[in-house]
Amino acid sequence: MARVLIPLPARDFDPSEAAVSWQVLSKAGHTVTFATPDGRSAAADDMMLSGEGLDLWGGIPLLKKLPLIGLLMRANSDARNAYAAMITDRNYAAPLRWDAVDPSAFDALLLPGGHRARGMREYLESEMLQRCVADFFEAQKPVAAICHGVLLAARSISAKTGRSVLYGYKTTALTWALENSAWKVARITRFWDPNYYRTYLEKAGESDGYMSVQQEVTRALASPGDFLDVPKTDPDFRRKTSGLQRDTMDDARPAFVVQDRNYVSARWPGDVHTFAKAFASLM
Known part of the structure; x- marks a missing residue:
């Protein structure tokens, strides 16, 4: 079985994308090793776990404990359960340092x-990880x-070509x-x-979305057409693009995953079960 590395920032990673992937890979028999900047356990984005702070009253200490919209936007129960299991894993509790990988x-x-x-930002901008x-x-x-993991890949430059490692990939x-x-x-x-939902903002003179994940990744590719999104002809187009429905281990209909040779990519937490299964099958 494969030895899989999952690097994480010290804090604020998405719990669904890390924990469900860990769970799927582990159940498939693969060994997962984590790495963090300082060799200490990482902590996920707390708002994506609790949903607290995502409502109009989210800045009020007592009222923020009563999330409403936050319940819709946080990780779902499958992901929260996977996260609770992941943080008890001995490899998660004792990660490598980035510089020791x-x-x-x-x-x-x-x-x-x-x-x-x-x-x-520390994770996305790390030359060591790149x-x-x-x-x-x-x-x-x-x-x-x-x-955003795709953004880290897009910023990683091949020493052989001087281009992004994603150049030539879909x-x-x-x-x-x-x-x-x-x-x-x-x-x-x-x-x-x-x-809160924008990691990077546009500067004066830049068009809307210029610093979005999609546009920065696209700028690193060989052709804009190499960035793929759900085709409008897909029978589950609305399900896949609503931002409200997430896949499960048994239902891939809401997911959109792209595989090109040795590389698998996906859009958001709603794709993660299908994404992790596709990746696990490569090994």
Whole structure:
């Protein structure tokens, strides 16, 4: 069975994307090793676990304990249960340091996402992780990336070509439609922190969505057409694009996953079961 590396930031990663992937890989018999910046256990985005802080009253200490919209936007019960199990795993409790990772010691790499800027930027901007990702691609080992994890892959430059490791691959990632819709909701319900769902914001003169995951990833590809989204002809188009329905182990209809050779990608937590299963089958 495969030895899979999952690097994480110190905090604020998406619990669904990491924990469900860990659960699927572990049940398939693969060994999962985690890595964090300092070798200490990572902590997921707490709002994505509790839903607290995602409502209009979310800034009020007592009232925030009564989430409403937050219950719809947080990780679902399957993901929360997977997270509760993952944090008791001994490999999760004793991760490697990023600077101690030897890519040659692993058979495959999985990159979860997360959007909360305070924790995710260190992960997305780490030159150390970018070199690690490039090593896996150059060795043609299986790599999986979901949501903002695809952004980390897009920023990873091949020493052989001087281009993104995703150049020449087809991929998906968090789409601007999904990112923008969540941002619009947060600007109303979390008005005191309206940019919670945007990791990077546009600067003056940049078009709407220029710093979105989709547009930055697309700029790293060989052709804009290599960024894939759900085709309108898909019989489950509405189910896949609503941002309200998530897949399960037994129902892949809401999911959209792209596989190109040794590389698997997906858009958001609603794809994660199908994403992890597709990745597990590569090994």
